[in-house]
Amino acid sequence: MILTVNHVTTYGYGEPMGTAVQSLRLFPSRFEGQRVIDWQVSVEGGVRGGAFRDGAGDRVEGWSIRPPVEEVAITVSGQVETFDTSGVLRGHRESVHPMAYLRETVATWIDDALADLGAEAVAGASDELDRAHRLSRAVAEAIAYRPGATHAHTTAAEALAQGEGVCQDHAHALIAAARSVDLPARYVSGYLFASEDGSPHEAAHAWAEIWVKPVGWIGFDPANRCCPDERYIRLGSGLDAREAAPVRGVTQGAGEERMKVTVALHEVQQ
Structure with a gap:
């Protein structure tokens, strides 16, 4: 599948x-699941700084905007060919040891309810892959997908207690549940062309990856009850949403910040 992306974030x-x-x-x-045909990132009025590939294998690029800063527009446009690898992150090069992803964060703090969810989900599982699939199903059943039900700082424990949330909450809850049973897990940000039944979906998307021996990292998307396939474009990963955020930054001043995001994905006819 060839997907085109147009993504604008305005502050x-x-x-x-x-x-x-x-x-x-x-x-x-x-990695083997996607090939970049064309990709451009620009910041209106910005100056491109240094770029590097971090220990997780993700490219990070710095930009600065000279004062006075009244608006910052970040534009992404490109085309990517994607392939279905059944969620397996095959061919991805990184240096961080998987065990580093057992560390908790504020967003993925494991309370008693999440620990119970994890333990009950994996009871009777045949191997680690079976455990990972059971955990993803358990999270999907415990947290209903409900846009607007939570906010950017909602934790996994809060989303589980509420019983509803969005893809960020599903990912955080799965990460916490997996870590509670000693399976390394991390947050992944990216894009999704459509939901499994073909209906429209929020194009900016998030899911989780779980380290499953002997396969390696495998993606799980509880929000759509599947593993990432050719409809997904993977950008980057981290311990939680904050660490994996596509855009992070700082400004000098006391002005109130507003953010607007528009994302459009289209399939190119082949």
Whole structure:
């Protein structure tokens, strides 16, 4: 499948700000499941800084915007050919040891309910792959997909207690449940062309990856009850949503920040 992406993130400020610095993880991952045909990232009025590939194998690029900063527009456009690898992150090069992803964060803190969910889900599982699939199903059943039900800082424990949330909450809950049974897990940001039944879906998407021996990292998307396939474009990963955020930055000033995001994905006829 060949997918085109048009993604614009705009930050507006109530009053002009000082210098803004952005760290962008907006570049498709290198692995057997996708091939970049064309990809452009730009920041209006920005100056491109250094770029590097971090220990997780993700490309990070720095940008700075000179003052006065009244608005920052980050534009991503490109085309990627994707392949179905059944969720397996095959051919991805990274140096961070999988055991590092057993570490908890605020968003993935494991309370008693999440620990119970994990233990009950894997009871009777035949192997680690079976355990991972059971955990993903358990999270999908415990948290109903409900846009607007949570906010950016909702934790996995809070989403589980509420019983509803969005893809970020599903990913955090799966990560926490997996770690509770000693399976390394991490958060993944990217894009999704459509839901499994072909209906429209939020194009900016998130899911989780679980380290399954002897296969390696495998993606699981509880929000859509599947493993990532050719409809997904993978960008980057981290311990949670904050660490894997496609855009992170700092500004100087006291102005109120507003953010608007528009993402469109289209399939190219082959």
